Amino acid sequence: MPEKVLVKLENVKKHYPVRRGWLQRTSARVKAVDGVSLDLYDRETLGVVGESGCGKSTIGRTLIRLEKPTEGKLYFNGTDISELPARAMKPFRSKMQMIFQDPFASLNPRQRVGPALEEPLTIHTSLSKGEKRERVMGLLEEVGLRPDHYDRLPHEFSGGQRQRIGIARALALNPSLIVCDEPVSALDVSVQAQVLKLLRSLQEKHGLTYFFISHDLGVVRHLCDRVLIMYLGQTMELAPVRELYKNPVHPYTEALLSAIPRPVPGRKRERILLRGDLPSPADPPKGCPFHTRCPEAMEICKETRPEWKEIGPGHRVACHAR
Amino acid sequence: MKDPVLTVEGLEVRFQGAAGEIPAVQGASFSVHRGEVLCIVGESGCGKSITSLSVMGLLPGSAEAEGHIRFDGRDLLRLNREEIRQIRGNDISMIFQEPMTSLNPVFTVGFQLMEPLVVHRNLSKKQAFEEAVRLLERVGIPDPGRRMEQYPHELSGGMRQRVMIAIALSCEPKLLIADEPTTALDVTIQAQILELILKLKEDTGMSVILITHDMGVVAETADRVLVMYAGKVVEEADVRTLFEDPKHPYTKGLLRSMPNVDDDTYTLEAIPGTLPKPGEIQQGCPFHPRCPEAMDRCREENPRVFTHRPGHMSRCWLAEEEDQDHAGESVG
Ligand SMILES: Nc1ncnc2c1ncn2[C@@H]1O[C@H](COP(=O)(O)OP(=O)(O)O)[C@@H](O)[C@H]1O
Ligand SMILES: Nc1ncnc2c1ncn2[C@@H]1O[C@H](COP(=O)(O)OP(=O)(O)O)[C@@H](O)[C@H]1O
Ligand code: SF4
Ligand SMILES: [Mg+2]
Ligand SMILES: [Mg+2]
Numbered sequence: 001m002p003e004k005v006l007v008k009l010e011n012v013k014k015h016y017p018v019r020r021g022w023l024q025r026t027s028a029r030v031k032a033v034d035g036v037s038l039d040l041y042d043r044e045t046l047g048v049v050g051e052s053g054c055g056k057s058t059i060g061r062t063l064i065r066l067e068k069p070t071e072g073k074l075y076f077n078g079t080d081i082s083e084l085p086a087r088a089m090k091p092f093r094s095k096m097q098m099i100f101q102d103p104f105a106s107l108n109p110r111q112r113v114g115p116a117l118e119e120p121l122t123i124h125t126s127l128s129k130g131e132k133r134e135r136v137m138g139l140l141e142e143v144g145l146r147p148d149h150y151d152r153l154p155h156e157f158s159g160g161q162r163q164r165i166g167i168a169r170a171l172a173l174n175p176s177l178i179v180c181d182e183p184v185s186a187l188d189v190s191v192q193a194q195v196l197k198l199l200r201s202l203q204e205k206h207g208l209t210y211f212f213i214s215h216d217l218g219v220v221r222h223l224c225d226r227v228l229i230m231y232l233g234q235t236m237e238l239a240p241v242r243e244l245y246k247n248p249v250h251p252y253t254e255a256l257l258s259a260i261p262r263p264v265p266g267r268k269r270e271r272i273l274l275r276g277d278l279p280s281p282a283d284p285p286k287g288c289p290f291h292t293r294c295p296e297a298m299e300i301c302k303e304t305r306p307e308w309k310e311i312g313p314g315h316r317v318a319c320h321a322r
Numbered sequence: 323m324k325d326p327v328l329t330v331e332g333l334e335v336r337f338q339g340a341a342g343e344i345p346a347v348q349g350a351s352f353s354v355h356r357g358e359v360l361c362i363v364g365e366s367g368c369g370k371s372i373t374s375l376s377v378m379g380l381l382p383g384s385a386e387a388e389g390h391i392r393f394d395g396r397d398l399l400r401l402n403r404e405e406i407r408q409i410r411g412n413d414i415s416m417i418f419q420e421p422m423t424s425l426n427p428v429f430t431v432g433f434q435l436m437e438p439l440v441v442h443r444n445l446s447k448k449q450a451f452e453e454a455v456r457l458l459e460r461v462g463i464p465d466p467g468r469r470m471e472q473y474p475h476e477l478s479g480g481m482r483q484r485v486m487i488a489i490a491l492s493c494e495p496k497l498l499i500a501d502e503p504t505t506a507l508d509v510t511i512q513a514q515i516l517e518l519i520l521k522l523k524e525d526t527g528m529s530v531i532l533i534t535h536d537m538g539v540v541a542e543t544a545d546r547v548l549v550m551y552a553g554k555v556v557e558e559a560d561v562r563t564l565f566e567d568p569k570h571p572y573t574k575g576l577l578r579s580m581p582n583v584d585d586d587t588y589t590l591e592a593i594p595g596t597l598p599k600p601g602e603i604q605q606g607c608p609f610h611p612r613c614p615e616a617m618d619r620c621r622e623e624n625p626r627v628f629t630h631r632p633g634h635m636s637r638c639w640l641a642e643e644e645d646q647d648h649a650g651e652s653v654g
Contacts, residue, residue, distance in 0.1 A: 051509075052508055052513075104471075130337055160596060189536070189576070189579050189580055190365055190576060190579045190592060190593040191580075191592055191593065192579065192590075192592070193579050193590040196419045196590065197590075197592070215509070217583050218581030218583045219582055221581065221582075221586050222581050240584070245584075245586070255457055255510060256509060258513075259509040259510045259542065260509055261512075261538030261542045262584065263540075263541045263582075265542075265544075265562050266561075266562060273514060277480055277511070278478070278508070
């Protein structure tokens with residue numbers, strides 16, 4: 001059965017101007033997302049992995065049109081939404097939600113949790129006061145919180161509980177897609193699993209699609225169906241989760257996997273130590289963006305951007321050496 | 323090897339808060355041997371940083387420390403400000419998670435490296451410059467001459483951490499304390515920094531206390547491990563024993579909650595609930611509300627430290643039967 005595509009990205013770019021010098025002239029552009037083509041399937045969890053600054057958050061925000069792509073096309077359920085003005089976007093808004101690393105960064109510290117959760121219902125629905133309260137009580141229960149949490153202030157919650165509130169807020173309008181931007185990264189490992197379990201059960205119950213951003217390949221392996229590896233705004237490798245971990249093909253994927261410290265003392269490891277630092281996205285290397293750190297770089301890598309080619313069922317890679 | 327560089331005995335640290343006393347560290351005892359890496363692991367808020375700041379004499383003014391911290395035949399908790407400053411400049415160094423907070427943004431990297439060399443090692447300016455360049459080379463910073471002229475904000479996170487390590491090494495310390503030195507870094511950079519710390523340890527023979535919340539980092543760096551929970555050391559073991567035969571339910575919980583990148587059939591298990599606030603649990607074992615193995619006794623009496631075999635201790639009633647050392651301290 002062919003899978004239904006929920007979101008389609010065609011050569012999507014998001015460039016930001018960088019202002020430099022005392023005249024604040026735009027002298028360069030940060031290529032935060034630089035030509036990404038991707039299908040996001042209905043009801044799947046796609047993990048998006050890469051080092052900080054590689055454009056994960058930007059692509060997440062662009063995907064739900066919190067940002068307008070600089071170039072390229074974005075389709076939601078077959079409709080081209082790349083250029084839609086705010087009013088025409090409104091019916092799509094409630095279908096696409098986002099969860100952040102720190103959900104409380106965007107909440108008013110003096111507003112109680114219940115009323116805060118009711119706000120999106122006020123904007124997007126015509127529910128009565130009583131109905132809204134009832135809906136919020138239902139949401140609190142769904143995410144594993146108690147009715148008395150309705151009247152609490154943000155600071156009274158632990159990190160894990162805060163993330164549950166962020167999830168409740170995202171669920172309020174019955175979305176079909178949730179962009180999860182590092183939702184467990186700020187939590188202690190000991191409580192991460194609670195939140196991951198919740199995300200999984202909500203997905204089953206509501207048929208949700210997740211775009212799950214993380215820098216933790218361990219977490220991604222446990223939650224995701226497919227994994228996308230990014231580097232400096234570009235896609236390096238995409239594969240079903242098992243395939244990616246068993247048969248990583250891109251040298252960057254191999255290096256990332258080998259860099260993760262394993263909980264096995266005394267194990268001799270063949271670690272691929274990458275040279276140097278991540279180059280600046282304002283001035284990315286020509287050709288393959290990874291060539292400055294790649295242990296296998298060849299002459300062609302310095303000149304030509306590798307093609308995003310399919311090397312197996314659902315397995316794509318951008319590398320001249322593969 | 324069995325030669326302790328640092329011995330901490332019955333360390334208690336309390337903060338004076340608006341709502342009364344906050345017990346941040348309660349009766350921590352451990353030692354660090356020459357040339358070894360001791361990892362301290364536990365959830366955030368369990369007292370790892372406060373323990374290490376006590377050793378450095380860098381506790382905030384609102385904190386009060388009791389117990390003994392023996393280093394080089396002296397008790398660091400009994401030294402005056404000037405004496406502890408001498409030790410900090412010469413024998414014990416510390417690096418932190420965010421080097422930006424300990425690097426001064428208005429001075430160049432070179433100035434910050436040369437200053438301790440001039441002050442503590444009495445080098446001339448020229449000697450200090452040469453030594454600083456050598457240190458930057460040693461921590462793997464390319465083009466060190468140019469880096470000397472740069473300001474901290476011009477460096478990447480990984481480079482800043484290397485600079486911090488270079489500064490920490492400048493006094494040739496006997497003990498390096500690294501408090502979550504790679505937590506803010508990407509994995510590929512983390513791998514470089516951990517490799518660097520281990521290599522420098524091999525080269526200099528210094529001892530290292532490495533604080534982390536990542537059991538993977540523990541496995542790859544530690545010789546011995548302390549697991550802390552709610553201000554207490556709840557398990558101590560050599561690294562192999564800790565992973566192969568963990569005794570404390572908290573240690574087991576930490577190990578089971580870590581996602582396994584190499585096995586997708588592995589079921590992740592969270593530790594239920596959250597770390598209590600300091601002093602929140604007045605009675606019984608501080609872990610009992612979250613412990614899957616808690617018994618009636620755990621709710622009433624705080625377990626003391628039991629010894630499984632020499633070097634392997636845990637603070638849990640389950641260990642009482644196999645206790646090897648009935649003379650263990652008793653804890654109220
Ligand atoms: N609003 C913005 N204005 C300018 N630059 C931005 C903006 N948002 C992100 N960037 C830049 O784009 C790049 C990618 O950022 P981001 O998507 O946040 O990466 P990630 O989430 O993978 O860490 C970074 O270099 C970042 O500094
Ligand atoms: N300046 C302070 N005032 C009051 N309490 C503090 C202060 N610093 C730390 N604490 C408390 O001490 C406990 C231990 O903190 P810390 O050692 O920083 O934990 P860790 O490093 O393991 O995350 C925590 O409960 C924390 O809230
Ligand atoms: S003493 Fe009891 S509650 Fe505490 S860790 Fe052991 S079994 Fe669990
Ligand atoms: Mg981000
Ligand atoms: Mg700390």
